[in-house]
Amino acid sequence: MQQRAWKVGDSVQLTKTFGNAEIEKFAELTGDRNPLHMDEAFAARTRFKRRIAQGILSASLISTCIGMHLPGTGAIYLDQKLRFVKPVYVGDTVTLTATVSHIRHTREERPLLTLATIWTNQHGQKVIEGEAHVMLMAPEEISG
Numbered sequence: 001m002q003q004r005a006w007k008v009g010d011s012v013q014l015t016k017t018f019g020n021a022e023i024e025k026f027a028e029l030t031g032d033r034n035p036l037h038m039d040e041a042f043a044a045r046t047r048f049k050r051r052i053a054q055g056i057l058s059a060s061l062i063s064t065c066i067g068m069h070l071p072g073t074g075a076i077y078l079d080q081k082l083r084f085v086k087p088v089y090v091g092d093t094v095t096l097t098a099t100v101s102h103i104r105h106t107r108e109e110r111p112l113l114t115l116a117t118i119w120t121n122q123h124g125q126k127v128i129e130g131e132a133h134v135m136l137m138a139p140e141e142i143s144g
Helices: 020-030 040-044 055-059 061-069
Strands: 011-018 075-084 092-105 111-120 126-136
Touching (some): 055 061, 055 075, 061 092, 061 111, 092 126
Antiparallel strands (some): 092 111
């Protein structure tokens, strides 16, 4: 399998709507049943006024991005810095834009990509921002 030669400025966008089903599945998988995510009456009494999605659920689009698209097969996800700027409400549609902002090479000459990551809602408002570091496997590790 041939790896793509990524360059600074390359980007990928992914979009997902986070509804009740996604929030419930995430709660089932992780145990995060905070009433802010699960209980409309509770959430109505908070600063948010309604239920919000779990932050990491919204941020999880980065896993699909790195594993399947940028860089995709052969990616080793090293780290992620996140800042939650605005809430993602139940039913919001979120778009992740990941952009290669820097490339360097390891001692083994494997590319190490820095990705600028920005999530926006359906209104174009930034809801999460961050940065990820991804190393690419050697071609012989993924060919076959």
